[in-house]
Structures are given as structure tokens and as C-alpha cells.
Amino acid sequence: MGVHHHAHHAGQDLVAAARHALERAGEQWTGMRQSVFEALTGFDRPASAYDIAEEVSKRQGRRVAANSVYRILDLFVGANLVRRVESANAYVANEHPDCLHDCIFLVCDSCGQTTHIDDDSIASNVRGAAAKTGFAPERPVIEVHGRCSDCAEG
Template sequence: IADLVSQRRGKRVAPNSVYRILDLFVATNLARRVESANAYIANSHPGCLHDCIFLICDSCGTATHIDDDTLTMHVRTAAERAGFAEVRPVIEVRGICADCG
């Protein structure tokens, strides 16, 4: 991303500047971070606050964000029972997407 932005702007943009902006996008719910891939995807519905469930294709690398509040509530409850506070479930499911299958 830093290289592409640098080329378009005609001057160097530092990678740490890109990460700061991405962190801001995540904090304002405009983007989601796919933890296992160290990647980001745009949030298609930034007005909603849901926990992250990503379906990641091992063939093409596509990451799809889905919402299942019942599932993530069970994860939150189990974590809280184990003594965790400030639980933020991030669930990543790896497999093969319908297009690649």
C-alpha cells in the first residue's frame, strides 16, 4: 500500500503512516483486521457493531466477513467465565470458498 500511495503522490509514504491510518480505520469501524493474514478488509456496514467472523479461503485468499451474534456471544460468555475481561472475539474459519470448491 505504501508503494502504491507513494507512486500516486509522487513522494515517499512511510509504511508506518499507512499502518496508523489503517489502525484509525479499524478504530472507527471502517475496516476490519484479518489477524491470521495480517491483512485488512473494508467494512461493508460500518454503522453496525458486530464481533468479527471471517471465512478465509485457503485457495484464493478471499476473506468474507459474516455476522453471527449468537455464536460470538457464546464465545464472550465462555471467555468471561474463564476470567477474561474486555473480550473482543475474532473468529477466523479457514477452508475453500464456493468459487474455488
């Protein structure tokens, strides 16, 4: 297996890919859901539901509750549109919502930059180790904390 290579979507192409993935999951792509997704993609690092609610509120000129954003984000995570960085309680857009992979995040403790990588052999080993104990893993998330290349050089 090893590292998986695929095209990463960006900009409006990413929004379109997310919309198609959500509709394939049997859900509607509403204006509010699009606003939340677009706000999330505007951040250069993982964003909290509060960050996203504030951004959507600014764009719409009305207050949007973080609880509403949380519900949409939960839906997006379930449909593989968004990944949750557990340790930060924050979210990143999945640049390839048409591929299903376990999450491996490289989290910089200095600047907060988070990089998502796919390595099916690592994910397979984690799932296998869990299964050996009788545990049924559903959505493994691996986070590696350290310093990104920019911060490590500084």
C-alpha cells in the same frame, strides 16, 4: 439474535459512511486518511499495510511509508472502519461502519479471498465462553480457514 441484516455501503457511499463514523469518533478525516481508505477499498482481498502504502504512493507520486499507513489503519480499526484479518496481518474495509459486530472471517486458503459475516449468536457464545473463565473479551476475531465456493468446485 442470529444473523444480522443491514445495508452494505460501497464506493463513494462507503467512503462517506467511513468519514462520518470517524468524525463521530472525534477524529478528523484528512486527505491522507481518505487516500488510505480508498486504496484499501480498491483491493478485492485483504490488503497489508505495505500493499496500501504502495498503492497510495503510486496515486500520489511520492513515497508513503508503511509505518504511516499502519498508524492510520490502527485508528480505523479502533473506529470500526476497518477490520483486521489477524492470520494474514491484512485489512478489509468494514462495509457497515455504523454497526458494531464481532468479526467472523471465512478465509480461503487457496485464493486468499476473505468474506466477513455477522452472526451475533456465534459471537455472543464466544464472548460468553470467554467470560465464564473470567476473561474480558474486547475485540473477538473468529477466522475459519478452508476453501471458498469457487475453489471448492475446482
